[in-house]
Amino acid sequence: MNTGPTDTAAAHYLEPDRLQVGVFVMIELPWFKHPFAMNNFKIRSEDQLREVRALRLGRYRVDPARSDVPLSPESGRAQELAPPPPDQTPNSEDDDPAALARKERMEAIAMHREHVDQVEKAFVKATAVMKSLNRNLFARPKETLNEIGVLIDNMVEVFLSSPESTLHVMGDKAGGEEVYFHSLNVAILSLMLAKELGFTAKEAHILGVGAMLHDLGLSEIPDRIAKKNPAEFTNAERNLRASHVDLGVTMGQRIGLTPEALALVAQHHEMADGSGYPKGLKEAAMTPAARLVSMVNFYDNLCNPADIHKAMTPHEALSFMFAQRRSKFEARALQLMIRSLGVYPPGSVVQLSNQAIALVTSVNPKKPLRPWVMVYDESVDKKEAMMINLEVTPEINIIKSLRPGVLPPKVAAYLSPRKRVTYFFDAGTNGSDRPTGSQP
Numbered sequence: 001m002n003t004g005p006t007d008t009a010a011a012h013y014l015e016p017d018r019l020q021v022g023v024f025v026m027i028e029l030p031w032f033k034h035p036f037a038m039n040n041f042k043i044r045s046e047d048q049l050r051e052v053r054a055l056r057l058g059r060y061r062v063d064p065a066r067s068d069v070p071l072s073p074e075s076g077r078a079q080e081l082a083p084p085p086p087d088q089t090p091n092s093e094d095d096d097p098a099a100l101a102r103k104e105r106m107e108a109i110a111m112h113r114e115h116v117d118q119v120e121k122a123f124v125k126a127t128a129v130m131k132s133l134n135r136n137l138f139a140r141p142k143e144t145l146n147e148i149g150v151l152i153d154n155m156v157e158v159f160l161s162s163p164e165s166t167l168h169v170m171g172d173k174a175g176g177e178e179v180y181f182h183s184l185n186v187a188i189l190s191l192m193l194a195k196e197l198g199f200t201a202k203e204a205h206i207l208g209v210g211a212m213l214h215d216l217g218l219s220e221i222p223d224r225i226a227k228k229n230p231a232e233f234t235n236a237e238r239n240l241r242a243s244h245v246d247l248g249v250t251m252g253q254r255i256g257l258t259p260e261a262l263a264l265v266a267q268h269h270e271m272a273d274g275s276g277y278p279k280g281l282k283e284a285a286m287t288p289a290a291r292l293v294s295m296v297n298f299y300d301n302l303c304n305p306a307d308i309h310k311a312m313t314p315h316e317a318l319s320f321m322f323a324q325r326r327s328k329f330e331a332r333a334l335q336l337m338i339r340s341l342g343v344y345p346p347g348s349v350v351q352l353s354n355q356a357i358a359l360v361t362s363v364n365p366k367k368p369l370r371p372w373v374m375v376y377d378e379s380v381d382k383k384e385a386m387m388i389n390l391e392v393t394p395e396i397n398i399i400k401s402l403r404p405g406v407l408p409p410k411v412a413a414y415l416s417p418r419k420r421v422t423y424f425f426d427a428g429t430n431g432s433d434r435p436t437g438s439q440p
Contacts, residue, residue, distance in 0.1 A: 012071060013059040021049055022068035026061040038354055038388075038396065039377070042066065109387050112372065115426070116362070119168050123424040126151055130184060133212075134219075141255040145209075152187070152208035155425070156201055159191045162427045167192065168362045169346035170422040181422045182300055187211040188423050189296045189337070190289075192365060196336050197292065203260075207289040210264030213257065214293055217248030217265075229307040245269055245278050264289045268297055271328040283330055295321075295329040295337065303347075303421045314345035314421060315401035342368025344398050347421040349407065353397040357407070358388070359415040360398075367391055373398075376414050385414070 019025065026040045034055055040063075043049050052060065064071045129151050136144045158165050167188075190211045194204045218226050221244050225237050233241065248265045257265070267290035270276035272283035276294065283291060302317035312320060318338050326334060341363065344350050348360045350373065358373035370391035377386055390396060404417040 012062050012064055014062050014071070015059055016053045016057070019043065019049060019052060019060060019062075020069060021046060023071070024063040024066035025052060026063065027052075027055070028057070028061055029055070038356065038375075038386075040354055040356075041395070042068065044395065108389070112387055112389070116168060119424055119426050120170060122426070123170055123422075126184060126424065127181070130181075130212075137216075137255060138251075145255065148209060148212055149205070152191075152205055152212065155188065155191045155208055156194075156204045158425060158427045160195045160199075160201055160204055164364055164366055164427075165192065166362050166364050166426050167341075167346055168424050168426070169360070169418065170424055181420065182304060183212050183215060185300045185304070185421075185423050186214060186293060186296050188425055189300070190292050192340060192425070193292060193296075193333060193336050196340075197288070197333060199288070203289070206258060206260045207264070207292065209257070210261035210289060211293050211296075213248070213252065213261070214265055214268040214297065215244065215248065216251050217244035217246070220244065220247045220251070227306055229305075229310070231307070242269075242277055260287065260289065263287045264293055266290075268293050270294055272330055273327040275328060291330045292333050295333055298325075298328070299337070308419050311419070313348055313401060313403060314341065315343065315348045316403075318343075318345065340365035340368060342371065344369075344371065344401055346371070346423060347418060349402045349404050349415060349417050350398045351400050351402055353399050357402065357411055357415070359417060361387070364391070369398075374415065376411050378410065378414070382414050 014023065021043050024040070024042045027034050027036065029039075035051060043052060062071065129147050132147055133144055187208050191204060191208050194207055199207060221241055225233075225241050226244075228237065230238070230241075245266060245268070249262055252262050252265050264287060267281060267286050270279065270281040270286050270290065271294060272286070272291065274280050274282040286294070299317050299321060302312045302320065303314055305311055318341060321329065321334065322338060344360050346360050346363050350358055350360060352358055352373070352375070356375050356377075358375045360371045361374050363371040370389075372387060372389050375386040375388060380386060388396065390398070404412060407415070407417075
């Protein structure tokens with residue numbers, strides 16, 4: 001990682017025998033040619049010191065300012081030392097611990113990349129169901145509802161039956177900015193929480209179908225209103241857009257939605273404190289499914305508003321909901337969503353404890369504070385960007401969330417934080433697991 005001094009004239013180097021515990025070292029090798037999670041780190045143990053020396057570099061670049069031990073002036077004789085050979089790393093022999101560790105890490109990352117690729121393919125198939133919904137719901141309602149039901153059953157199987165599930169943020173190559181991704185987000189996040197909230201498989205199926213169709217009535221609202229920034233509505237426009245709830249119920253009746261799913265459509269803008277619409281219902285009068293979808297719908301609208309310039313990061317959205325709007329939601333459901341998504345949900349741009357900048361790409365809701373992250377490193381091609389599983393890298397932590405707008409252009413281009421945050425899921429963290437939902 002390029003988080004240390006960039007002025008080569010001021011670079012400090014140490015020969016291998018001068019390294020010691022407490023020295024902040026910057027390994028001048030591609031990240032995939034050494035066994036460490038990061039290129040830059042502080043040597044914290046004798047075992048780690050041996051692993052660093054085992055790289056057999058002629059010299060090691062160090063940062064005195066970030067080292068815990070004083071470095072003598074002669075350690076800064078970078079210009080007097082001949083450059084090391086391009087690659088003095090040991091051969092990957094079975095008896096070389098550093099080579100074995102490097103091989104294992106590369107295999108784990110390769111498996112993760114392959115797994116994410118499978119998830120993205122499953123996501124594309126799921127969006128095909130949504131496209132079919134938009135085109136054929138009224139022309140072929142029975143067939144289209146059946147397609148939705150199969151997709152929802154796959155989701156229910158993952159979130160209710162699997163011991164662990166993983167939530168991914170989708171990259172740009174997985175799809176465009178189509179509006180129906182909102183319904184997919186709401187369904188996925190709602191079902192992720194369903195088991196902990198006590199939903200049975202049958203109840204979860206109804207929840208998923210209702211969540212997928214909760215904005216059904218928006219198809220009857222002109223785009224100039226449906227896609228307009230709500231802050232710019234006239235009273236007449238606000239009332240027209242709000243009518244999508246009643247329109248959705250009427251349309252749901254026409255296509256044969258169950259009473260439970262219709263109730264969810266009718267109540268997805270109601271709030272626990274009675275401040276919602278169209279009837280101003282309070283928590284006790286709402287169905288459990290509607291209480292959950294209302295909260296998740298609110299969250300996704302904060303992350304993906306009509307005016308994308310007003311979008312909150314996932315981290316900001318959760319913080320805002322808890323700090324300023326918590327009375328609007330069922331307390332147990334809000335606490336569960338925060339706990340499951342983590343302080344830094346997928347899609348968050350974060351700073352790591354070694355000062356590196358990264359994008360949270362996947363999170364296990366059971367272990368949300370240790371997600372997978374993709375790290376910015378200008379010395380590594382974006383296609384081969386460093387991926388770190390923080391669950392198995394305890395020496396690195398996330399220290400804060402960053403707004404994508406504050407990133408330098410080259411960092412933003414590398415990490416490509418989505419303007420619109422879109423989620424998909426799979427059945428577990430094991431790369432051999434088939435992403436459920438791949439056969440909608």
